[in-house]
Amino acid sequence: xxxxxxxxxxxxxxxxxxxxxxxxxxxxxxxxxxxxxxxxxxxxxxxxxxxxxxxxxxxxxxxxxxxxxxxxxxxxxxxxxxxxxxxxxxxxxxxxxxxxxxxxxxxxxxxxxxxxxxxxxxxxxxxxxxxxxxxxxxxxxxxxxxxxxxxxxxxxxxxxxxxxxxxxxxxxxxxxxxxxxxxxxxxxxxxxxxxxxxxxxxxxxxxxxxxxxxxxxxxxxxxxxxxxxxxxxxxxxxxxxxxxxxxxxxxxxxxxxxxxxxxxxxxxxxxxxxxxxxxxxxxxxxxxxxxxxxxxxxxxxxxxxxxxxxxxxxxxxxxxxxxxxxxxxxxxxxxxxxxxxxxxxxxxxxxxxxxxxxxxxxxxxxxxxxxxxxxxxxxxxxxxxxxxxxxxxxxxxxxxxxxxxxxxxxxxxxxxxxxxxxxxxxxxxxxxxxxxxxxxxxxxxxxxxxxxxxxxxxxxxxxxxxxxxxxxxxxxxxxxxxxxxxxxxxxxxxxxxxxxxxxxx
Amino acid sequence: xxxxxxxxxxxxxxxxxxxxxxxxxxxxxxxxxxxxxxxxxxxxxxxxxxxxxxxxxxxxxxxxxxxxxxxxxxxxxxxxxxxxxxxxxxxxxxxxxxxxxxxxxxxxxxxxxxxxxxxxxxxxxxxxxxxxxxxxxxxxxxxxxxxxxxxxxxxxxxxxxxxxxxxxxxxxxxxxxxxxxxxxxxxxxxxxxxxxxxxxxxxxxxxxxxxxxxxxxxxxxxxxxxxxxxxxxxxxxxxxxxxxxxxxxxxxxxxxxxxxxxxxxxxxxxxxxxxxxxxxxxxxxxxxxxxxxx
Numbered sequence: 001x002x003x004x005x006x007x008x009x010x011x012x013x014x015x016x017x018x019x020x021x022x023x024x025x026x027x028x029x030x031x032x033x034x035x036x037x038x039x040x041x042x043x044x045x046x047x048x049x050x051x052x053x054x055x056x057x058x059x060x061x062x063x064x065x066x067x068x069x070x071x072x073x074x075x076x077x078x079x080x081x082x083x084x085x086x087x088x089x090x091x092x093x094x095x096x097x098x099x100x101x102x103x104x105x106x107x108x109x110x111x112x113x114x115x116x117x118x119x120x121x122x123x124x125x126x127x128x129x130x131x132x133x134x135x136x137x138x139x140x141x142x143x144x145x146x147x148x149x150x151x152x153x154x155x156x157x158x159x160x161x162x163x164x165x166x167x168x169x170x171x172x173x174x175x176x177x178x179x180x181x182x183x184x185x186x187x188x189x190x191x192x193x194x195x196x197x198x199x200x201x202x203x204x205x206x207x208x209x210x211x212x213x214x215x216x217x218x219x220x221x222x223x224x225x226x227x228x229x230x231x232x233x234x235x236x237x238x239x240x241x242x243x244x245x246x247x248x249x250x251x252x253x254x255x256x257x258x259x260x261x262x263x264x265x266x267x268x269x270x271x272x273x274x275x276x277x278x279x280x281x282x283x284x285x286x287x288x289x290x291x292x293x294x295x296x297x298x299x300x301x302x303x304x305x306x307x308x309x310x311x312x313x314x315x316x317x318x319x320x321x322x323x324x325x326x327x328x329x330x331x332x333x334x335x336x337x338x339x340x341x342x343x344x345x346x347x348x349x350x351x352x353x354x355x356x357x358x359x360x361x362x363x364x365x366x367x368x369x370x371x372x373x374x375x376x377x378x379x380x381x382x383x384x385x386x387x388x389x390x391x392x393x394x395x396x397x398x399x400x401x402x403x404x405x406x407x408x409x410x411x412x413x414x415x416x417x418x419x420x421x422x423x424x425x426x427x428x429x430x431x432x433x434x435x436x437x438x439x440x441x442x443x444x445x446x447x448x449x450x451x452x453x454x455x456x457x458x459x460x461x462x463x464x465x466x467x468x469x470x471x472x473x474x475x476x477x478x479x480x481x482x483x484x485x486x487x488x489x490x491x492x493x494x495x496x497x498x499x500x501x502x503x504x505x
Numbered sequence: 506x507x508x509x510x511x512x513x514x515x516x517x518x519x520x521x522x523x524x525x526x527x528x529x530x531x532x533x534x535x536x537x538x539x540x541x542x543x544x545x546x547x548x549x550x551x552x553x554x555x556x557x558x559x560x561x562x563x564x565x566x567x568x569x570x571x572x573x574x575x576x577x578x579x580x581x582x583x584x585x586x587x588x589x590x591x592x593x594x595x596x597x598x599x600x601x602x603x604x605x606x607x608x609x610x611x612x613x614x615x616x617x618x619x620x621x622x623x624x625x626x627x628x629x630x631x632x633x634x635x636x637x638x639x640x641x642x643x644x645x646x647x648x649x650x651x652x653x654x655x656x657x658x659x660x661x662x663x664x665x666x667x668x669x670x671x672x673x674x675x676x677x678x679x680x681x682x683x684x685x686x687x688x689x690x691x692x693x694x695x696x697x698x699x700x701x702x703x704x705x706x707x708x709x710x711x712x713x714x715x716x717x718x719x720x721x722x723x724x725x726x727x728x729x730x731x732x733x734x735x736x737x738x739x740x741x742x743x744x745x746x747x748x749x750x751x752x753x754x755x756x757x758x759x760x761x762x763x764x765x766x767x768x769x770x771x772x773x774x775x776x777x778x779x780x781x782x783x784x785x786x787x788x789x790x791x792x793x794x795x796x797x798x799x
Contacts, residue, residue: 099704100703191694340701341702344707350711354710364718368664368666
């Protein structure tokens with residue numbers, strides 16, 4: 001561990017200093033310990049967190065890039081997500097702290113890396129929530145049109161910024177996306193939470209509507225649509241994999257929820273692989289069904305991008321019932337995804353705030369609602385602006401790049417920790433070390449390399465902004481600058497010993 | 506100043522009278538038991554059945570007042586009186602009479618449908634809480650303090666906001682007069698984390714910060730009380746933690762002579778008692794007498 005004595009460290013020391021891992025050893029008498037997830041439930045969390053909007057949307061983005069070989073892109077993205085989730089699971093089990101990749105990086109690789117990762121993770125969650133809300137808006141409008149024959153005018157349902165094709169959109173604001181985010185904000189302020197039961201219901205809804213799509217899609221099978229399979233070459237395949245990676249994000253939730261399970265060494269990889277199998281199987285079925293039913297040119301038409309799956313169903317069945325069911329399923333399940341991602345974003349910002357990197361205002365917990373109201377409102381407004389004004393084309397890839405970067409760092413982090421802290425207790429160790437983490441980094445870098453220049457520009461500008469904030473504010477206010485007592489920076493953890501005073505939980 | 510007790514005949518529970526006497530003993534005040542009986546029609550009917558009704562109501566009122574007075578006589582150290590009025594609405598009559606008698610607190614009992622020893626807010630009490638301008642004390646069902654019992658400790662449900670800070674000074678006044686100790690209880694709830702968000706221990710973070718803020722608020726309140734002449738050793742603070750209100754309050758220890766004070770809503774613009782959602786939850790979980798202060 002870096003030295004953390006009273007005197008102000010030099011810049012180099014500060015950038016490299018790591019947050020010490022302090023375990024809190026308090027007696028725990030509460031019932032919280034009784035909370036144990038089964039492997040199956042853990043897997044359902046993975047499936048629930050992963051099958052989000054991505055698949056309802058991503059074909060319109062990915063098929064034009066890779067052609068029919070988009071199926072290969074799905075496999076590559078799935079493998080990258082699976083490997084990353086395994087690495088993530090080891091890091092999460094070795095460093096039992098609250099937070100996300102950011103917190104693990106702070107403990108394993110120092111302040112500078114942590115700040116960069118904070119940027120990646122904020123980008124991942126913030127933009128993902130915006131993108132999910134945009135996706136919801138498309139299906140919401142489709143549902144309106146199918147149920148009532150009326151939908152919101154373009155001016156109120158599309159962002160004013162032209163997409164990657166450069167054509168003017170005719171929109172002013174994506175109102176449904178904004179309203180959705182603000183609704184989720186109100187729920188979060190009230191302390192609403194999606195339970196395991198609701199999660200399971202959402203998983204079922206998603207799987208059912210996607211199965212309907214796959215079955216009906218195959219009924220219109222046309223082998224010609226698969227001709228010229230690798231027509232776009234491997235550049236196209238990797239570019240599409242980058243876009244598709246977005247729809248696999250969430251598998252890492254298995255890693256962070258892994259501490260709630262009885263035997264992590266067995267349960268975590270089973271849950272990750274199980275969830276990955278279900279998710280990839282579903283995605284491949286949906287992609288193959290989409291390609292079987294429609295030629296590549298269909299996906300290239302930007303008019304078909306929004307609510308794409310519902311449109312395909314309408315076309316092939318000539319009946320509005322199936323597309324209405326699909327749109328309704330999407331509207332319900334994507335709502336829950338927005339809620340969960342927005343929640344994740346607020347809590348990550350909270351973790352960053354605890355380390356003093358952003359103003360303390362973000363840590364204020366309202367005594368009435370007992371939720372971080374200021375934090376939630378600020379995050380929601382930013383996300384609502386993203387959802388309301390930025391077209392989804394830019395959003396998916398930006399989310400992917402942030403996540404891929406974070407996952408590469410995680411994989412590097414476990415290699416560093418294995419060297420620096422070989423004795424650390426690791427309830428879960430990845431199989432095939434050191435091949436697995438190296439392979440993870442390689443696959444992540446390969447996919448990132450395929451992403452468009454504009455994505456890299458957005459990403460690097462954002463990271464530069466985050467670093468600027470760090471050097472102007474965070475560096476001077478970091479909690480590690482002033483702490484004396486290890487308890488002060490100890491992370492509260494439900495499992496390893498809850499903070500106990502006054503009255504027991 | 507007087508404690509006005511809403512006394513209802515046939516209820517077979519004198520918990521409200523017992524609580525009023527305990528309060529009065531602590532502050533050397535008087536207790537007035539008030540029975541409200543239904544009002545007859547103003548116009549007479551041909552058959553004069555309404556006169557029979559008025560007569561019945563008067564008999565009921567007199568019997569009830571006598572019953573209440575007899576119950577009060579069992580507390581010779583408290584100056585007790587009893588009366589009855591007719592009215593269409595019991596809560597409205599209580600508020601009205603309390604104003605006339607310049608009462609300091611309205612005391613009522615719990616409903617008979619709730620468990621023994623718990624506070625249950627009846628529909629009448631609920632209405633009273635919405636319209637009373639003075640504090641309303643609610644006794645747990647079948648509350649029976651000993652004959653000499655006094656209030657020895659006042660627990661304030663303390664939330665670090667303007668409304669409870671105003672309440673703090675009022676509670677301090679009461680405690681100074683009655684020589685009771687003060688205890689501050691802050692309830693903190695740990696919400697359920699959404700595990701699928703991919704943030705480990707997400708609610709641990711928020712809960713830790715909430716508890717820290719609760720302790721800081723209590724420290725500030727204790728400093729304030731010490732400045733106002735209370736001995737630090739007489740002040741207790743508790744941060745009650747749990748996954749639900751009932752869970753958190755279960756861990757708070759209560760003894761005889763305890764009294765719980767809660768503020769009403771901090772958001773309601775009117776200066777009347779209007780139970781906020783948090784206050785309602787605390788009242789529902791209470792096992793000792795509660796005073797709801799507007």
